[in-house]
Amino acid sequence: MKVEFYKHNLGPEELAAITQACQGTILTTGGYATQAEAAMQAYLGYGACLAVDSCTAALHLALLAYGIGPGDEVITTPMSFAATANSIIMAGATPVFADVEAFTANLDAAQAEAAVTPRTKAIMPVHLYGQMCDMRALRAVADRHNLVIIEDAAHCIEAVRDGLRPGELGDCACLSFYATKNITCGEGGMLVSRDADFLARARCISCHGIDRSANDRYGKAYQHWDMPMFGWKYNLDNIRASLLPPQILKMDAWQKRREELSLRYMAQLAGIPGVDFPRLAQNSKSAHHLQTAWVAPDLRDRVLVRLQELGIGVAVNYRPIHLLQYYRGLGFAEGMFPVAEDIGSRTLSLPLYVKLADKECDHVVESLRSVLAGLQAS
Numbered sequence: 001m002k003v004e005f006y007k008h009n010l011g012p013e014e015l016a017a018i019t020q021a022c023q024g025t026i027l028t029t030g031g032y033a034t035q036a037e038a039a040m041q042a043y044l045g046y047g048a049c050l051a052v053d054s055c056t057a058a059l060h061l062a063l064l065a066y067g068i069g070p071g072d073e074v075i076t077t078p079m080s081f082a083a084t085a086n087s088i089i090m091a092g093a094t095p096v097f098a099d100v101e102a103f104t105a106n107l108d109a110a111q112a113e114a115a116v117t118p119r120t121k122a123i124m125p126v127h128l129y130g131q132m133c134d135m136r137a138l139r140a141v142a143d144r145h146n147l148v149i150i151e152d153a154a155h156c157i158e159a160v161r162d163g164l165r166p167g168e169l170g171d172c173a174c175l176s177f178y179a180t181k182n183i184t185c186g187e188g189g190m191l192v193s194r195d196a197d198f199l200a201r202a203r204c205i206s207c208h209g210i211d212r213s214a215n216d217r218y219g220k221a222y223q224h225w226d227m228p229m230f231g232w233k234y235n236l237d238n239i240r241a242s243l244l245p246p247q248i249l250k251m252d253a254w255q256k257r258r259e260e261l262s263l264r265y266m267a268q269l270a271g272i273p274g275v276d277f278p279r280l281a282q283n284s285k286s287a288h289h290l291q292t293a294w295v296a297p298d299l300r301d302r303v304l305v306r307l308q309e310l311g312i313g314v315a316v317n318y319r320p321i322h323l324l325q326y327y328r329g330l331g332f333a334e335g336m337f338p339v340a341e342d343i344g345s346r347t348l349s350l351p352l353y354v355k356l357a358d359k360e361c362d363h364v365v366e367s368l369r370s371v372l373a374g375l376q377a378s
């Protein structure tokens with residue numbers, strides 16, 4: 001039985017929407033992007049949204065719109081995708097890593113506080129695998145040191161922890177609609193915030209720092225545009241944006257199915273000797289983006305190869321950022337963030353998506369059980 005690592009769940013509603021968008025006049029940012037922003041705002045129930053062409057763009061824009069740049073430090077987690085720390089470098093600032101909690105793999109608030117210096121301007125936590133960080137603890141750290149919080153919520157739109165959603169206690173949250181995310185338009189992202197001035201600055205920076213979008217210039221009486229600030233080209237086009245509103249309506253139902261699958265996985269993984277997995281904190285509803293299993297570090301890579309040979313899609317989320325070649329070149333080395341390094345050496349991700357059938361889930365678990373038993377015996 002072949003089991004893909006990921007399958008999207010785009011269906012007739014999404015196809016109808018993208019067809020309609022392609023039949024319209026405005027292919028670049030316009031009404032569909034505005035609809036996607038409104039749909040996400042209605043889903044989250046707070047603030048406002050800015051549609052952009054990736055979560056990386058949203059992270060970069062957030063830093064720029066807060067005026068964070070050269071000479072500033074931003075504290076983040078090494079247990080994430082490279083984009084998180086890269087966005088800090090893109091803004092000209094310096095990423096400062098702090099270690100993670102052993103049981104969730106999320107940024108540890110005490111470690112983040114220990115990394116604060118007079119140059120620290122922001123904390124960029126990542127809600128890893130779909131579970132939110134302890135935002136109350138991080139907010140307390142940020143308030144003690146007058147820092148902004150930019151939440152990397154690429155894995156996590158649907159989660160709630162201690163009654164809070166992503167971006168609700170931080171200053172903003174950055175969402176991803178990348179090809180394998182919980183909802184997707186191939187490549188896309190969104191910036192969410194309660195701060196209207198910040199979002200207006202980010203909107204301007206997202207389109208070269210000019211003060212009128214192409215849609216504004218087309219739809220209204222001609223007005224010259226000006227460029228009050230320097231900007232980048234991060235706007236989301238109507239074609240991709242059109243895929244989002246129908247999916248946003250289904251997000252909760254999809255989360256429930258992934259939750260069911262994840263509980264099924266965890267109940268079975270708990271019975272396999274030598275397998276562990278991240279735990280859910282109290283009062284935490286996860287978005288269940290990734291299904292993680294932790295195995296012995298000396299077996300992990302062989303488990304990956306054997307599962308792939310059996311036709312099961314797997315991934316590693318993640319080897320810690322500070323040990324990637326480029327970051328080693330900046331002076332980071334083994335031993336600096338032992339918890340993240342330990343997790344990075346043991347982690348593997350199993351298939352988790354709405355279209356995964358129960359019997360496929362069970363087959364993945366049984367395959368992992370037999371692969372591990374074989375390797376442990378050899």
Ligand SMILES: Cc1ncc(COP(=O)(O)O)c(C=O)c1O
Pocket residue numbers: 053054055056057080081083084126152154155175176177178188189
């Ligand atoms: C934790 C995390 N942050 C940021 C990103 C970047 O997202 P995007 O590909 O939309 O730029 C990803 C993408 O995979 C991610 O997993």
